[in-house]
Amino acid sequence: MANPKNFGIKDIARAAGVSVGTVDRVLHNRGKVSEIALKKVNEVLQKNEYRPNLIARTLGSNKNYKIVVLQPEPADDPYWSLVSQGIEQSMKEWIHYGVTISCCYFSLHRKSSFESVAAKALKLKPDAILLAPILYVETISFLRVLKEKQIPFALFNTNITETDALSFIGQDxxxxxxxxxxxxxxxxxxxxxxxxxxxxxxxxxxxxxxxxxxxxxxxxxxxxxxxxxxxxxxxxxxxxxxxxxxxxxxxxxxxxxxxxxxxxxxxxxxxxxxxxxxxxxxxxxxxxxxxxxxxxxxxxxxxxxxxQNPQQQAVEGINCLANHLIFKRVAKRVNLFPLEVITSQNLESYIQDQAEYTSVNSVI
Amino acid sequence: MANPKNFGIKDIARAAGVSVGTVDRVLHNRGKVSEIALKKVNEVLQKNEYRPNLIARTLGSNKNYKIVVLQPEPADDPYWSLVSQGIEQSMKEWIHYGVTISCCYFSLHRKSSFESVAAKALKLKPDAILLAPILYVETISFLRVLKEKQIPFALFNTNITETDALSFIGQDxxxxxxxxxxxxxxxxxxxxxxxxxxxxxxxxxxxxxxxxxxxxxxxxxxxxxxxxxxxxxxxxxxxxxxxxxxxxxxxxxxxxxxxxxxxxxxxxxxxxxxxxxxxxxxxxxxxxxxxxxxxxxxxxxxxxxxxQNPQQQAVEGINCLANHLIFKRVAKRVNLFPLEVITSQNLESYIQDQAEYTSVNSVI
DNA sequence: TTTGGAAATGTGTGCGTACACACTATTTTT
DNA sequence: AAAAATAGTGTGTACGCACACATTTCCAAA
Structure with missing residues (x-):
C-alpha cells in the first residue's frame, strides 16, 4: 500500500520512464500520448493505487466557477431565509477555491416571476445551478433549457425524478x-x-x-x-x-x-x-x-x-455542485436527508450550533 | 474586502516594503523581527484582512502528527465497532495531511486493562488523544498524566466536565x-x-x-x-x-x-x-x-x-484534534450532537449512506 | 533524399506558503 | 581597535500538481 503523502506524479514519471508532463496528460486525458507511454503510465498508476493530492491540484489549478441558486423569496417565508443562511455560509467557504455563488429569488405568489428570474439566472453565465423546484410546471420547462445549454444542476427540497439532475438533496x-x-x-x-x-x-x-x-x-x-x-x-x-x-x-x-x-x-x-x-x-x-x-x-x-434542515440542504447542494465542477467528482443521484423528529426534550440539542468542522471528504 | 484568492504574502511583503521571509516571521511569531518591520507588516495585514490560504499552508508545511484513540474493545460490543468504522474512515481522509491515527482498546469487563492500554498509548508518542471516558475513575487519573505531559485530548460519548479536554463530542x-x-x-x-x-x-x-x-x-x-x-x-x-x-x-x-x-x-x-x-x-x-x-x-x-451516532462522534473527534494540530484551530468546548429519534417510518432515511461530501470547513 | 507538418515528449514556471540558510548590519566582548 | 556574537533580513527551495510552451521524433509528401 502506497504512502499517499509521498507518492506523487514525479514518482509515477520515474517509475514509468516518462516525464511528469506525460503523466499529467494521461491523468487528464489531455493532449496526445502514445499507446506505449499510456500503457506504462497506467500500469504504474494502478500498481501504486495512485491518488492525486487534491490540495496541490487545487492550488496549481487556476479556474473559477460560478454557481447560481434559484429559490423562493426569503422575505416571504422564514423557511427560505434559512436556505439563504446556508448559501451565505457556503459562499465564504468556497471562495477560496475560486467558486462564486449568486442567488436569484422567485415569488411563490406570482408564478410568472419564475420565468424572468430564471432568465436572469442564465444571464449570469452559471457553470452550475442549484434549484428548489417548488413550482413543478415552470421548473420542468426551465430544466429543458438547462439541458440544451448543458448546464449541470442539482435539486433540493423537492425531487422531480424525471430530470437529468446531478443530484437531489432533501428528504423523502x-x-x-x-x-x-x-x-x-x-x-x-x-x-x-x-x-x-x-x-x-x-x-x-x-x-x-x-x-x-x-x-x-x-x-x-x-x-x-x-x-x-x-x-x-x-x-x-x-x-x-x-x-x-x-x-x-x-x-x-x-x-x-x-x-x-x-x-x-x-x-x-x-x-x-x-x-x-x-x-x-x-x-x-x-x-x-x-x-x-x-x-x-x-x-x-x-x-x-x-x-427539514433547509440550511444544510443548501450547503450540501452547493458542495455537490462545487465538487462536480472542481474535482469532477461523481455525485450521488439522491442525497437523502434523515427525517429528524424534534420534541421539546431534544430541541436544545438541535438549535445549538452544529459542529464547526466536519469531514474533509469534500476536498479529497 | 480583500479577494481571498489573490492577496498573498508576496503582496503583503510588497506593501510593507519587506521580504516574504519577514512576513512569514511576523505571521508565525518566529525568529526575530524589528519593531519597525513588525508594525509595518501588521498594519498591512490588518488593513487587508489577510487570511492565509490554508491549502497552500498545508502543502508547504512538512509536519506529521499522530493521534491515538482510546476506546472499549469493539469485539465486545457492536456499538464500539461503529466507532472503529468512524476511525477507519478518518484514517483514510487525514493521511494526506500527514496525520496518522492509531487505536488502543481496553476491556469494559477488566477495568485493570485500562491502565496498561493507556500506557501503551503513551508509548506511541501521540500528539493528541481521543478518549471515550467510560470508566470514570481510571480515566481521571490518566487525564492527569496527559496534562503533565501537555498532550491535548478530546472526549467523546461521555463527558467529564472537570477536565481540560479540548472538546467533548457527544450527546447530553x-x-x-x-x-x-x-x-x-x-x-x-x-x-x-x-x-x-x-x-x-x-x-x-x-x-x-x-x-x-x-x-x-x-x-x-x-x-x-x-x-x-x-x-x-x-x-x-x-x-x-x-x-x-x-x-x-x-x-x-x-x-x-x-x-x-x-x-x-x-x-x-x-x-x-x-x-x-x-x-x-x-x-x-x-x-x-x-x-x-x-x-x-x-x-x-x-x-x-x-x-447516538457513535461513528460520527469518532469522526468529529478526530477532526477536532486534527484541526487543532494542523491549523491551530480553536475547538468548541462542547460539540453537542442532536438527540436523534428513530422510528420505523424514518429509519430508512438514517440507514442510507449519509452525504459523501460535506462542508469544507475542516481545511479552511 | 529533403522538407514540412503532425505527433509526442520534456521543461519551466506558476499556485501560496513554510522554513532553512546565507548574508548584512550592529552590538558586545576581548 | 579588532574579533566575535547577536539581531535582523533576504533568498532559494520545497511541497504536488496544472498547464503553457519549447523541443524532439516520426512520418508523409514533394
Missing amino acids: LYSSGRLAGELICLGQTGAGRFGVLHVDEDLNDSIHLVQKEKGFRDFIAGFYPFRHTVESLNRTSSTDSSFRKKLIQLLSQPDLKGIFVSSSRGTETAASILKSQDKGNIRLVGYDLLKKNIAYLKEGVIDFLIH | LYSSGRLAGELICLGQTGAGRFGVLHVDEDLNDSIHLVQKEKGFRDFIAGFYPFRHTVESLNRTSSTDSSFRKKLIQLLSQPDLKGIFVSSSRGTETAASILKSQDKGNIRLVGYDLLKKNIAYLKEGVIDFLIH
Whole structure:
C-alpha cells in the first residue's frame, strides 16, 4: 500500500520512464500520448493505487466557477431565509477555491416571476445551478433549457425524478408524511378523525405537499386499526377567511385524534389557532425550527416538528455542485436527508450550533 | 474586502516594503523581527484582512502528527465497532495531511486493562488523544498524566466536565434520558409503572448510565400527571440469570407503561425478552441502530431508538484534534450532537449512506 | 533524399506558503 | 581597535500538481 503523502506524479514519471508532463496528460486525458507511454503510465498508476493530492491540484489549478441558486423569496417565508443562511455560509467557504455563488429569488405568489428570474439566472453565465423546484410546471420547462445549454444542476427540497439532475438533496416527502402519521397514531385508541392542513400554497403545482399528504393518508389507512377518516383543509392565501372557521369546526369534533400540517409556516398558523381555541391537547405535527414553531413546541401546543434542515440542504447542494465542477467528482443521484423528529426534550440539542468542522471528504 | 484568492504574502511583503521571509516571521511569531518591520507588516495585514490560504499552508508545511484513540474493545460490543468504522474512515481522509491515527482498546469487563492500554498509548508518542471516558475513575487519573505531559485530548460519548479536554463530542446524556421519558409518556394515561434497564455494565463507574436514568426519572417526576413509580433493573454480567426473571415479573404488571434501556446492547436484550414474552405492545425506548435493534424496531417491538451516532462522534473527534494540530484551530468546548429519534417510518432515511461530501470547513 | 507538418515528449514556471540558510548590519566582548 | 556574537533580513527551495510552451521524433509528401 502506497504512502499517499509521498507518492506523487514525479514518482509515477520515474517509475514509468516518462516525464511528469506525460503523466499529467494521461491523468487528464489531455493532449496526445502514445499507446506505449499510456500503457506504462497506467500500469504504474494502478500498481501504486495512485491518488492525486487534491490540495496541490487545487492550488496549481487556476479556474473559477460560478454557481447560481434559484429559490423562493426569503422575505416571504422564514423557511427560505434559512436556505439563504446556508448559501451565505457556503459562499465564504468556497471562495477560496475560486467558486462564486449568486442567488436569484422567485415569488411563490406570482408564478410568472419564475420565468424572468430564471432568465436572469442564465444571464449570469452559471457553470452550475442549484434549484428548489417548488413550482413543478415552470421548473420542468426551465430544466429543458438547462439541458440544451448543458448546464449541470442539482435539486433540493423537492425531487422531480424525471430530470437529468446531478443530484437531489432533501428528504423523502412521502415518508415524512408517513412519519407524521406514525407520530400522531402513537398511543391513540378508538375510532377517530385526522386532519391534514395545507397553508398558503397552490396544491395543484406543489407536488411536495401532495406527496406529504399521500404519505400521511397511506400510513393511517394501513396502520390505524380503528375506524377513521382523514380530512384535508387548504388555505390558498392569507386573505382566505373560511379556513379558520373550518379548522375551528374540525377542532370541535370530539373524535379528532391529531393534525398534520404540511409546511413550516402553516405549522405556525395552525398552532396559533389551536392555542387560541384552548386545544393544545390535540396532537399536532408540523415542520421546521422556525422561531415561533419553537415557542409553540416548548409550550406543548406542537407535539412534534419534522426538521427539514433547509440550511444544510443548501450547503450540501452547493458542495455537490462545487465538487462536480472542481474535482469532477461523481455525485450521488439522491442525497437523502434523515427525517429528524424534534420534541421539546431534544430541541436544545438541535438549535445549538452544529459542529464547526466536519469531514474533509469534500476536498479529497 | 480583500479577494481571498489573490492577496498573498508576496503582496503583503510588497506593501510593507519587506521580504516574504519577514512576513512569514511576523505571521508565525518566529525568529526575530524589528519593531519597525513588525508594525509595518501588521498594519498591512490588518488593513487587508489577510487570511492565509490554508491549502497552500498545508502543502508547504512538512509536519506529521499522530493521534491515538482510546476506546472499549469493539469485539465486545457492536456499538464500539461503529466507532472503529468512524476511525477507519478518518484514517483514510487525514493521511494526506500527514496525520496518522492509531487505536488502543481496553476491556469494559477488566477495568485493570485500562491502565496498561493507556500506557501503551503513551508509548506511541501521540500528539493528541481521543478518549471515550467510560470508566470514570481510571480515566481521571490518566487525564492527569496527559496534562503533565501537555498532550491535548478530546472526549467523546461521555463527558467529564472537570477536565481540560479540548472538546467533548457527544450527546447530553441526561437530556437523552428525559427524551426517553417524554417518548414513553406520550399518549399514556392513568396511574403507572415505568422501568429502567441497565445491562452488563458496572453502574458505579459508568456515569453515562447514571445520567440517563436521572434524566428519565426527572422527566417522569416532573411531567407525568398520574400516580407512578419508576423501577430500575440492572444486569451486571451476561451470566446473571436473575435479571431475566425480574424483567419478566415487571412485564407482567398490568400498570406497566413503558421501559427505557440505557444502552444499545441492552436494548437488544430487552427487546428479545419482550418479544419472547409476547409483550411487544409495551412502549420500549432504547439506543442505536445496531442490526438487531433495527429488526426489532421494524417489527414494532421497539418503539423508539435514540441514535447516538457513535461513528460520527469518532469522526468529529478526530477532526477536532486534527484541526487543532494542523491549523491551530480553536475547538468548541462542547460539540453537542442532536438527540436523534428513530422510528420505523424514518429509519430508512438514517440507514442510507449519509452525504459523501460535506462542508469544507475542516481545511479552511 | 529533403522538407514540412503532425505527433509526442520534456521543461519551466506558476499556485501560496513554510522554513532553512546565507548574508548584512550592529552590538558586545576581548 | 579588532574579533566575535547577536539581531535582523533576504533568498532559494520545497511541497504536488496544472498547464503553457519549447523541443524532439516520426512520418508523409514533394
